[in-house]
Amino acid sequence: MQLNPDALGGTVAKYNESCKGKADGEFGRPLKTLIPLEKGPFYAMKTYPATYNTQGGPRRNGNCQVLDAFGRPIPRLYSGGEMGSFFGWMYNGGGNNAEALVTGKIAGTNVTKEKPWT
Ligand SMILES: Cc1cc2nc3c(=O)[nH]c(=O)nc-3n(C[C@H](O)[C@H](O)[C@H](O)COP(=O)(O)OP(=O)(O)OC[C@H]3O[C@@H](n4cnc5c(N)ncnc54)[C@H](O)[C@@H]3O)c2cc1C
Numbered sequence: 001m002q003l004n005p006d007a008l009g010g011t012v013a014k015y016n017e018s019c020k021g022k023a024d025g026e027f028g029r030p031l032k033t034l035i036p037l038e039k040g041p042f043y044a045m046k047t048y049p050a051t052y053n054t055q056g057g058p059r060r061n062g063n064c065q066v067l068d069a070f071g072r073p074i075p076r077l078y079s080g081g082e083m084g085s086f087f088g089w090m091y092n093g094g095g096n097n098a099e100a101l102v103t104g105k106i107a108g109t110n111v112t113k114e115k116p117w118t
Helices: 005-022 095-114
Strands: 066-069 071-080
Touching: 071 095
Parallel strands: none
Antiparallel strands: 066 071
16 A cells, blocks of 8 residues: 555554544544444555536536527537536446447537638
């Protein structure tokens, strides 16, 4: 784990104290999760925070045109994938790559139909 053993021991001791005192002053964990780490064997793994999805951004219509605040398409502006996801209000397990593929194709197809500026 490449951790400083003293720091790790100190962290565990502090956590176990929180369990005895029935209050986690450091992270505010719920009481029922305060179970002391006393009897081994223990196993360790590194974990990191990460995000799967952003699921937000501007709204778009079925043509993948980005809409303004009044629901009107903004000329020549399209979006595909997560930027403006149809599922912006929820975590839709497994559907994001499909949405990226489908909306990317729709947006790309419609962009090529736009009249060039020059
Ligand atoms: C660990 C993990 C597991 C996942 N598992 C699944 C799964 O099983 N099924 C599923 O459906 N979805 C899954 N997802 C979600 C899915 O991968 C994403 O929803 C999808 O890739 C989003 O596609 P996108 O094209 O919208 O965005 P992205 O794939 O993020 O593409 C955006 C691109 O824009 C580029 N970019 C950013 N800023 C700029 C800039 N200024 N100029 C030029 N380029 C820029 C980025 O480099 C990137 O290449 C998972 C995501 C993660 C992180």
